Amino acid sequence: MxxxxxxxxxxxxxxxxxxxxxxxxxxxxxxxxxxxxxxxxxxxxxxxxxxxxxxxxxxxxxxxxxxxxxxxxxxxxRNQPIPDQFPNITKTYDEYKEMRSHLEAVRKTRASLLEKIRIEIDARELAADxxxxxxxxxxxxxxxxxxxxxxxxxxxxxxxxxxxxxxxxxxxxxxxxxxxxxxxxxxxxxxxxxxxxxxxxxxxxxxxxxxxxxxxxxxxxxxxxxxxxxxxxxYPEIKLASELEKQLAIDALVTSPNFKSTHAAIKDLTKHSDFTDTELNEIVQAMVSNKQISMIFEDEDVKTFSEQILRGREGVIDPVLYQEFSTIYSYINPDDIPF
Structure with missing residues (x-):
């Protein structure tokens, strides 16, 4: 396979x-x-x-x-210039009035933003902090x-x-x-x-x-x-922290060396629901091949997780892999095998 x-x-x-x-x-x-x-x-x-x-x-x-x-x-x-002078030839156009209105809004918004930042600087509550x-x-x-x-x-x-x-x-x-x-x-x-x-x-x-x-x-x-x-x-494929967190949780499940780490990986994975087809196949492959997962297939967290991630997505799993998976995890409905 x-x-x-x-x-x-x-x-x-x-x-x-x-x-x-x-x-x-x-x-x-x-x-x-x-x-x-x-x-x-x-x-x-x-x-x-x-x-x-x-x-x-x-x-x-x-x-x-x-x-x-x-x-x-x-x-x-603060010192980045906001235009406040316009040549006379622009002032007869509607766009001139629109620009003046927008620029005034920018000035007010910048002042408000700087005040909020000042407060968070003092409290060391900036996002970077x-x-x-x-x-x-x-x-x-x-x-x-x-x-x-x-x-x-x-x-x-x-x-x-x-x-x-x-x-x-x-x-x-x-x-x-x-x-x-x-x-x-x-x-x-x-x-x-x-x-x-x-x-x-x-x-x-x-x-x-x-x-x-x-x-x-x-x-x-x-x-x-x-x-x-x-x-x-x-991590060339990872753009967001949430994606990295998800991938590391999958890796932890794939390489889980004992029951305790399997439960921990399952707990981390339940925070995510947006698995790609490739990720889903990788998880199912791990649940088939890693005995530290399959030997506790009836534990409540493993059972709930496997049912949730497959619901409605059985068709994206490799048919041979899915058949092997449903044989081990007997609570999976064999009628859902995608072939």
Whole structure:
């Protein structure tokens, strides 16, 4: 029988990820990264798909620079010109009056928007605030000890990257990662900081840092300039956080190693109802081939879930797969077999 799942997934290794402070701060400014990228990150961390390293140096840098970043963004937004002068030749047209009316509405709306934003800034209740706080809470927090700072000073004095003009922050973060990431574990690094980037290839880590990492960790570092680039590479078909959450729940069911994890995966999957035909076939395939699911087919949650997802969609399941499924899950009506 043909396996209709997207692929026969092995249990993949956890992705070890570091995001530089500037990437978080960009969510308060004009940036190609949308807040949905942070939502996807939060989902992946909670699902233990990603282990995010958060040195306290990053948290301190974020808190120091948040106000400045917001202030600069609002200043640019506030000062964007709204036309208030029109040549005389336009004033005899109906469109002129319409434009004047719309522009006045824009001025009032912008003022109202800025006031709402000001209130949420003070309360740290901006959408970016809430999501970043959840990411920081879910990630692996790492204290900055005196030994790291001392080593960063020595590193800066020797002129070794990352870092410039006597700044220690990048060096502290790099040394923290060298001390924290397990040996033989690849690291995925998101930063726009040129101190990390190769002068020959803007998509690679600089040669000094790359060689240092390989020497000490016996693994690789993969560089991304934006969080969007990371998700585009690792999850190319996922556009929304809800889609990622659904896919990770399907993966958890497919690879479930015991009854407990099966029940947990079923619980997560019941939050979704918009399964594609491919996803539905993948779920049914898992329920047939994974004994950690089929051996508890009479448990109430498994029974309810299997009945709900198939109701009215029996025809999209591969006929051979559906026949095998209905044989195991005997409460499924065999008259619904789509052939």
């Amino acid at each position: 043909e396996n209709l799942s997207r692929n026969a997934r092995a249990i993949t290794a956890v992705i070890h990820l570091f995001i530089d402070t500037n990437a978080y701060l960009n969510f308060y400014h004009f940036s190609e990264d949308a807040l949905e990228e942070l939502n996807k990150l939060s989902v992946a961390i909670r699902s233990k798909e990603i282990l995010l390293y958060i040195p306290m140096q990053v948290v301190d840098e974020f808190n120091r620079n948040r106000e400045n970043k917001i202030s600069d963004a609002l200043s640019k937004f 809430r999501i970043i706080e959840s990411v920081f809470t879910a990630g692996k927090s790492i204290k900055t000890d005196d030994d790291i700072v001392e080593e960063a000073v020595k590193r800066a004095n020797r002129g070794n990257p990352p870092g410039k003009n006597g700044s220690l922050g990048d060096g502290i973060n790099w040394l923290t990662l060298l001390n924290s990431v397990p040996k033989k574990t690849d690291l995925y690094l998101v930063t726009e900081d040129e101190d990390f980037v190769s002068k020959l290839d803007g998509n690679r880590l600089c040669e000094f840092l790359r060689r240092e990492w390989i020497s000490e960790k016996e693994s690789n570092v993969y560089l991304y300039r934006k969080l969007t680039d990371f998700f585009r590479d690792k």
